[in-house]
Amino acid sequence: MTHTWLPPAEYIATLPRATAYACLYFTDTRGRPFQLRATQASELWQWPGGNMDPGETPWETALRECREETGMVFSGEPRLLGAHFTSDRGQDWPANHIGFIFDGGELTDEQIAGVVLDPAEHSAYRVRSLDEWEREMSPRGFRRLVAVDRARRAGTTIYLEAADAS
Structure with missing residues (x-):
């Protein structure tokens, strides 16, 4: 196979597109995950x-x-608790999506009570046990939550793909 050198801008144009996100995973002092309810x-x-x-x-x-x-x-x-990869999702999101999930540690009751939400993005926050979260989340979202929670408790790092937990 013959490879032709391309200037960086031209070469980059041939590569798959990707966006990236990053977030913090928190629990309360009893180990219950803290999450925000998205408006959109x-x-x-x-x-x-x-x-x-x-x-x-x-x-x-x-x-x-x-x-x-x-x-x-x-x-x-x-x-870093985990990396998350979601492949091209079609016309609605024509790019791969790569996520970095960091450990935010434990929040005290006072810290949780002091949360101030941006109403344009989130309408509520909750602290729930995994059993309670399972009833409120999509199956894939819940699988991701469980995997990240398990990694945090074990002191390890995980890699997830969309099929695992998008």
Whole structure:
């Protein structure tokens, strides 16, 4: 096979498109996951996070989005819990989507009570046990929640694909 050198801009144009998001996974002090109820999203319940802005790192994105969506300023160290890949989803989202899920640690009752939501993005926040979340979430969203929670408890990092948990 013959390879022809292309200038970087031309070569990049031949590669698959992708967007990226980053978020923080929190629990309360009893280990129950904290999630936000989205006003407009395919997955109703989600973690504080969102799409990366130009020039941002995944960690910077997670911190910014957490602050914007909850009013919380997270000052912990970056600890990656998981990476999430969703392939091209057709006309509605003609690009791959890559996610970085960071460990936000435990929130105290006072921190949870101090959450200030952006009503344009989220209408509520909840802390629930996994059994309770299972009744409120889509099956794929719940599988992702369980996988991330399990990784956090085990001190490991996971890799998920859309078929696993998109």
